[in-house]
Amino acid sequence: MAKWTPKHEAPEPLEGPVVATITGGTILWFVLFLVQLPFYGWFDDHGHLWWVWTCLAGAGLGLIGIWYVRGRDAAIKRAAAEAEAEAEASPDSL
Template sequence: MSQQPRPDLEPIKTNDTATILVGTALWLVALVVLLVARPDESRWLWTCAAGIGLGLFGLAYIRHRDRR
């Protein structure tokens, strides 16, 4: 039995900028909620801040990649 090779799949077209913006906005909302709730541990605040920072870095990276 010989099997026919499958054709290569085309990559899915996505809007990476919108995805990163939504994720960063969700981290920002979480940070605001935590600031209102005043948690005992600052670890969660730093987690949200890191999520926002990485989201901004990802946004800059994607825009730089798309310009090339």
């Protein structure tokens, strides 16, 4: 059996509004948690209490995600600024 090799290079990853996306998802998880709180007794009676705690866990992990992607975004911008500063400081070799 022959090993599969790609015929072209992989495309660059798409960069989008990552911080806004993670923030929106975190807000959505927290809103779902708040919406389910009035029905806590029903969830407990029917064995679905984990739904409530899953939403809270999603909101908590989302907060960690926001912290992570904000740091990543800052690092990308800092690297781009350093590369631009180096390009301006070095004389053209052409």
